[in-house]
Amino acid sequence: MTRQLSIYVKNLSEYIEIPRGETLGEIGRRLAGRLGFEPVCALVNNKNEDLWFELYHPKQVEFQPLTTASATRVYTRSLCMLLYRAVTRCYPGARLRIEHTISGGYYCRLDGAGTVDESTAETLTAEMRLLVARDLPFEPHECLTADAIEIFRSQGLDDKVELLETTRELYTRYYSLDGICDSYYGPLVQSTRWLSVFALRPYHEGLLLLGYDRGNPSEVSHEVRQEKMFKAFVDYLRFNSIVGVRNVGELNRMVEHGMASQLISLAEALHEKIIAGISDDIARRYRDGGARVVLVAGPSSSGKTTTTKRLAIQLMTNLLKPQIISLDNYFINRENTPRDEDGDYDYESLYALDLKQFNDDLNAIIAGEEVELPTYNFELGCRQYKGDMIHLDEGSVLLIEGIHGLNPELTAAIDENMKYRVYVSALTTLSIDDHNWIPTSDNRLLRRIIRDARYRGTSPEESIRRWPSVRRGEEKWIFPFQENADATFNSSLLFELGVMKEYAEALLKTVPNDVPEYAEAYRLRKFLSYFAAIGDANIPPTSLLREFLGGSSFKY
DSSP, X not given: OOSEEEEEETTTTEEEEEETTOBHHHHHHHHHHHHTSOOSXXXXXXXXXXXXXXXXXXXXXXXXXXXXXXXXXXHHHHHHHHHHHHHHHHSTTOEEEEEEEETTEEEEEEETSSSOSHHHHHHHHHHHHHHHHTTOBOEEEEEEHHHHHHHHHHTTOHHHHHHHHHHOOSEEXXXXXXXXXXXXXXXXXXXXXXOXXXXXXXXXXXXXXEOEETTEEEEEOOOOOOHHHHHHHHHHHHHHHHHTOSBHHHHHHHHHTTOHHHHHHHHHHHHHHHHHHHHHHHHHHHHTTOOOEEEEEOSTTSOHHHHHHHHHHHHHHXXXXXXXXXXXGGBOOGGGSOBOTTSSBOTTSGGGBOHHHHHHHHHHHHTTOOEEEEEEETTTXXXXXXEEEEOOOTTEEEEEESTTTTOTTTTTTSOGGGEEEEEEEOOOOOEEETTEEOOHHHHHHHHHHHHXXXXXXXXXXXXXXXXXXXXXXXXXXXXXXXXXOSEEEEOOOTTHHHHHHHHHHHHHTTSOTTXXXXXXXXXXXXXXXXXXXXXXXXXXXXXXXXXXXXXXXXXO
């Protein structure tokens, strides 16, 4: 049998011969001069693999530099394991919880280590630097899940034990580093030497872990204070703790014990309570002479539309008359829409809207005039007028829904006292386990894939392809203004990923494995495999999740 193997290296657009069984790391180091970078990981037949991966059959290989999303995730996961190892050395018995993304980094709690302060950050940073200097390997292993459970139980990782006991997989893949073990839902770097760019800083009661800047991987990412977002996270984390569902293992246990319907009722009640509180605040400001214009903003698939409709109902209970305008109806004609860096239409740009017409209409409405509102025909890509008239009566409140509501330029001509701003985002507070958080962007992407397939005829492949452009637009046009909000509404629901599991998995399986989008589809399927499925029968028709799944009592 021949010892040589032919693989196609996509970066070079050519086949190369390699020894059978050679690792991606060995190949990548040999090709680094031709690639122009040293790879962090590689897509093998469009599946992300670590550099320990051995090749025994013909494959397509695309090596990934630090600037790619795949490599960033690999780096970040590895950095978390590096921090975990440092914690076990410096604070034996302490529990590390990596809870969520905030302020450009990852918020970490350290329970059982006393007061967490600058000294804590310095101690852990010094230990992490030593581990990096030692160039220690992140070694992959695979064993029976029953054996992995015992390994994690011996390390006190009870959250990981519960996760593995409820996912019921026969085998489990994990990594070891300098005598400790951990598991992640994706590959890690080959050794600690990769992890030289990071920072660890005190942040509220915990620590903020910062990785590298995607635009300049030699520099630490910039910290951006997000106090209102942090408070929204903390409030929901308290709710999760009271309910007893802080991670996927605990969620799966509730499903096993037939308590999913109770969880749905609790989560929906919390949404209603928060929306009612925002309505009460608007009503108070209205009576004081302000808050005539309520701007509801947020990123793609955050649930702005349903939030606006439910807020309108609550405002009526406060004896106000809400009238709704969607910013989407002020899109300029498609041929005039700005393009993004990939040449696609940039619907996230503020200048995809007809700002002059919007402000002219808004000023006329506030002045008491009757105005005909436009409708945007997404099929034809143009604005139309169909006789939809609006006029504000005594006690009327204007609700304006759209991604740019918090951008001061949108309503520059309106007095600040007249405005009340609501920011909506799916701030996922459920963790897979203590060391694996659930990215908010993944939650929104799954919502978008389901909604676009159901209502817009868009394939999952196309939704995934467009997502990086959407995310770039959000970073530029939405996220810089989120702290302008008067109120922040977390639209995530504790149970929703269990409900979306079957909807999303069926769609993701349709993505062919010979397209680049397969890598993301495969990653999302792996992520969803941790969740026990939850049926949607008990989800009320007014639920925000119905905006994406269908069956809503609201008209969209």
